[in-house]
Amino acid sequence: MGRVKQDFVFHRDFKKEYPIITHGEGVYLFDDTGKKFLDACSGxxxxxLGHGIASIGDAMAEQAKKAAFVHTMRFETKALHELAEKIGIMAPGYLNKxxxxxxxxxxxxxxxxxxxxYHRDAGRPQKHIVIGRWQSYHGNTIGSLSAGGDVKRRHAYTPNLLNYAHVYSPYCHRCPYGREQDDCLTKQNWTCVADIERTILELGPENVSAFIAEAIVGSQQGAVPPPPGYFEKIRELCDRYQIILILDEVMTGFGRTGTHFATEQLGIEPDIITFGKGxxxxxxxxxxxxxxERLIDGLIQNSDGKFIHGYTYSGHPVAVAAGLAALEVYESDNVLENVNEQGNYLVGLLLELKQKHTCISDVRGRGLLIGIELVKDREQDLLFKPSEKAAETINSIAMELGAVFYPGTGSIDSINGEHLIISPPLNVKKTDIDEIVRILDESLSIFKSQLRKDETVEIAK
Ligand SMILES: Cc1ncc(COP(=O)(O)O)c(C=O)c1O
Incomplete structure (x- = not known):
């Protein structure tokens, strides 16, 4: 009733205006006013791989012309087999299907x-609880949201969420248990791991089905890698209590952290790796x-070979063709080598920036998944108030200046903690990194001067 029909998009935020992107080229996106944005977070x-790669577009068009859709309940395609084989070979150990x-x-x-x-059909029917971690993100569907630990995303739906359990992830920069990382490492006495075992015992191991964790915590904490040895201990616990270990590599897979999968850097073999994005x-x-393979053997022996699940668009031929073409570019462009080289260069520049800006309290990450933690003042360990929207505001300033970062909040305890992720396309050049850091530097300076003005007003009131 009564509204003029003029904009039909259900926007992410109805109070915001979004630039209309007309095209992209390499690490740049261009809008309909001609403004360009350096895509410093790969969307x-x-x-x-950045924008405008013709070989990927062509491969998708070719596949669409051949067979645009087949239902995997009845048919498969050559592209599906080829991509599965490439990924299976790339994945560690016995992770094959x-x-x-x-x-x-x-x-x-x-x-x-x-x-x-898998558990139910193997005669462990009570196992159904998933243990996830606070300040982790696994997606927005009800099951994935239930496993994730971002309070801001969860609280609107709390009554709908599944009864999953959560433990703290090891954010050693500000350990939620108040421990020092060196102390944990030398004494090999880790409170975060002990808490997981306590949680398992409290729930009853016979009830716990899976433990899910991001290999490196992405959007919720801003690129936080685990301390050395953490996942080995998790693997031991999962083996001891017959719990499936799921490593979420949706953000970290396909070279983002300098290896095909971040799992390779963790020294363990999970039972399932999930992937997406890259x-x-x-x-x-x-x-x-x-x-x-162990889970597949279970399906064949105990479940009549069937996983009771599936989506219409599982293995969609055009999407799979895009995946195959993208993996070819990763290989031909020697992207892994570039990730390590540019990642090191980026971290070096950010550490220099940290000297200049006392609002950067931590620089962390792996490869080209790099995060900076933002505070009001590093020396006094003064945090931004969530209402100050520091990360979001800095990113808006950067967008004005022509670069896009990935801002996040709640990294410390789901409420406090501001961070920016810097994750440019993996084929980024050194000159692009210079430009990213230049714009970040200027954005931080502008933000600080705006903050000073606001504070003077507040004091004057
Ligand atoms: C680690 C991780 N897992 C899962 C997801 C959810 O993926 P999607 O948005 O494709 O559903 C994301 C998305 O950001 C993610 O970063």
């Missing part, structure tokens, strides 16, 4: 459901899970 850490979905949330739903069905470099909605 949402997804457009990992690849299941496709259209997004990371669905990938994690699939992994948690597979864990449950697999198609953002050219098509494609994600999935890579499953350990």
């Amino acid at each position: 949402a850490v997804a457009a990992n 690849v299941y496709f979905t259209t997004g990371g949330s669905e990938a994690n739903e699939s992994a948690m459901k597979l864990a449950r069905q 697999v198609s470099a953002g050219y098509a909605p494609l994600a999935g899970m890579i499953v350990h």
Whole structure:
């Protein structure tokens, strides 16, 4: 009733205006006013090869002309087999079978459901609880949101969420248990790991189906890698209590952290790796899970060979063709080498920036998944108030100046803690990194001077 029909988009935020992007080229996006943005976060850490790669577009068009859709309940395609083989070979150890979905949330739903069905059919019918971690993100569908630990995203739906358990992830820069990382490492007495075992025992191991964690915590904490040895201890616990270990590599997979999967740096073999984003470099909605042979054997022996699950668009031929073409570019452009080289260069520049700006309290991450923690004053350890929207405001300033970062809040305890993720396309050049850091530097300076003005007004009142 009564509204003029003029904008039909259900926007992410109805109070915001969004630039209309007309095209992209390499690390740049261009809007309809001609303004260009350096994509310093690959969209949402997804457009990992940048924009305008003709070979990926051509491969999608070719596949669409051949067979645009087949239903995987009855048919498969050559492209599906080829991509599964490439990913299976790339994945560590006995993680060999690849299941496709259209997004990371669905990938994690699939992994948690597979864990449950595997246990049930193996004669452990009570196992159904998933243990996740606070300040982690696994997606926005009800199951994935239940496993994730971002209070801001969860609280609107709290009554709808599944009864999953949560423990703290090891944010050693501000340990939630008040420990010092060196102390944990030398004494090998880790409160965060002990808390997981306590949680398992409290829930009853016979009830716990899976443990899910991001290999490196992405959007919720801003690129926080685990301390050395953490995941080995988690693996031991999962083995001891027959719990499926799911590593969420939706953000970290396909070279983002300097190896094909971040798992390779953790010294363990999970039971399931979930992936998304980088697999198609953002050219098509494609994600999935890579499953350990042990679970497949279980399906064949105990479940009549069937996983009771599936999506219409699982293994969509055009999306899979995009994935195949993207993996070819990763290989031909020697992207892994570039990630390590440019990642080190970026961290070096950010550490210099930290000297200049006391609002940077931490620089962390791996490869080209780098985060900075932002505080009001590092020396006094003074945090920004959530209402100051520091990360978001700095990113808006940067967008005015021509670069886009990935801002986040709640990294410390879901409420406090501001960070920016810097995650440019993996084929980024040194000159682009210089430009990213230059714009970040200027944005921080502008933000600080705005803040000083606001504070003077507040004091004058
Ligand atoms: C670690 C992680 N898992 C899962 C997801 C959800 O993926 P999607 O948005 O494709 O459903 C994301 C998305 O940002 C993610 O970063």
